[in-house]
Amino acid sequence: MSPQDGITNETEKQAQDIMSNPLLAEKAQLAHEVREQIKLNPMTIEQLSTLLESEEGLKYFEGKLKVLQCMDGRNNGGDGMAGSGILLKRDETTNLPIRKYMEIFEKRVAEGKLEKLSWHKDCGAAKLYLKQHGNPNPTPEEVNNAAKDFATRFANHLGIPVIETNNGTENHDERGIYIDATDRFNEVPKNAEQLTNGFVLSPLYTDDFEYHLTEVKVAIDIAFGDHGVGESAFTKENPFFIILIKDPKHPEYFGNFANKINELISGNEDTETKGEFPQFKDKIRIKSITPKIQ
Numbered sequence: 583m584s585p586q587d588g589i590t591n592e593t594e595k596q597a598q599d600i601m602s603n604p605l606l607a608e609k610a611q612l613a614h615e616v617r618e619q620i621k622l623n624p625m626t627i628e629q630l631s632t633l634l635e636s637e638e639g640l641k642y643f644e645g646k647l648k649v650l651q652c653m654d655g656r657n658n659g660g661d662g663m664a665g666s667g668i669l670l671k672r673d674e675t676t677n678l679p680i681r682k683y684m685e686i687f688e689k690r691v692a693e694g695k696l697e698k699l700s701w702h703k704d705c706g707a708a709k710l711y712l713k714q715h716g717n718p719n720p721t722p723e724e725v726n727n728a729a730k731d732f733a734t735r736f737a738n739h740l741g742i743p744v745i746e747t748n749n750g751t752e753n754h755d756e757r758g759i760y761i762d763a764t765d766r767f768n769e770v771p772k773n774a775e776q777l778t779n780g781f782v783l784s785p786l787y788t789d790d791f792e793y794h795l796t797e798v799k800v801a802i803d804i805a806f807g808d809h810g811v812g813e814s815a816f817t818k819e820n821p822f823f824i825i826l827i828k829d830p831k832h833p834e835y836f837g838n839f840a841n842k843i844n845e846l847i848s849g850n851e852d853t854e855t856k857g858e859f860p861q862f863k864d865k866i867r868i869k870s871i872t873p874k875i876q
């Protein structure tokens with residue numbers, strides 16, 4: 583058995599472990615049962631906000647898996663970053679995220695908040711990373727290798743296992759983004775209805791909100807593009823939602839991030855900044871909410 587086989591077998595075993603996790607098994611079952619229904623009858627941003635701020639909504643904050651995974655909404659139950667952090671600025675020597683980011687990852691591992699790191703095939707963030715680094719037209723194999731290589735080296739450095747999650751072959755069906763500063767949000771909790779599917783971002787991994795803007799941009803690109811539900815799925819009445827979930831203990835954490843997202847979308851006349859998505863501005867809505875958690 584070559585060392586490579588060892589890694590593969592271990593990875594497969596861990597993938598099986600996570601798929602036998604009740605949270606994820608339920609997600610898979612739920613996904614099949616309700617995917618079509620949610621697509622036909624998605625909750626609006628007002629309905630989602632009201633639910634998440636209600637007593638009933640507390641069930642969406644009962645805990646989550648201690649795995650960092652892609653923000654891809656077909657993953658669930660853990661922390662989310664684009665490509666598990668593949669777009670973070672890298673250190674030239676280690677080719678891992680720069681020190682200021684690594685310190686937070688290491689701290690979360692030390693505190694028992696992060697136990698596994700995952701990667702998945704056909705990762706849009708891994709593809710974007712290659713495009714930004716001299717490979718304008720990467721093959722699917724190159725994309726998969728980039729995602730796996732980064733996650734494996736990163737997890738090895740952190741001393742935690744790396745797993746592959748299977749996102750299936752269905753198109754993206756996210757209708758928005760949940761940006762969770764509570765560290766407890768789980769859109770597919772046990773014994774609770776799945777929320778309308780969205781990308782999940784965990785901004786506590788860095789307060790570098792310029793970086794988080796790049797993740798928001800990737801999410802909008804996917805959702806409004808050919809691999810997502812597409813522009814025609816969004817209307818003024820039922821727009822793409824961006825829900826900033828505040829921690830009641832640290833309501834200041836997001837600062838002016840909502841304004842920054844607005845600028846990213848529509849631009850800013852005062853500073854003559856051009857927006858990335860001015861054509862979609864009536865089809866995207868941002869809302870900050872505060873759940874009733876203690």
Ligand SMILES: [Zn+2]
Nearest residue numbers: 652665705706
């Ligand atoms: Zn991905």
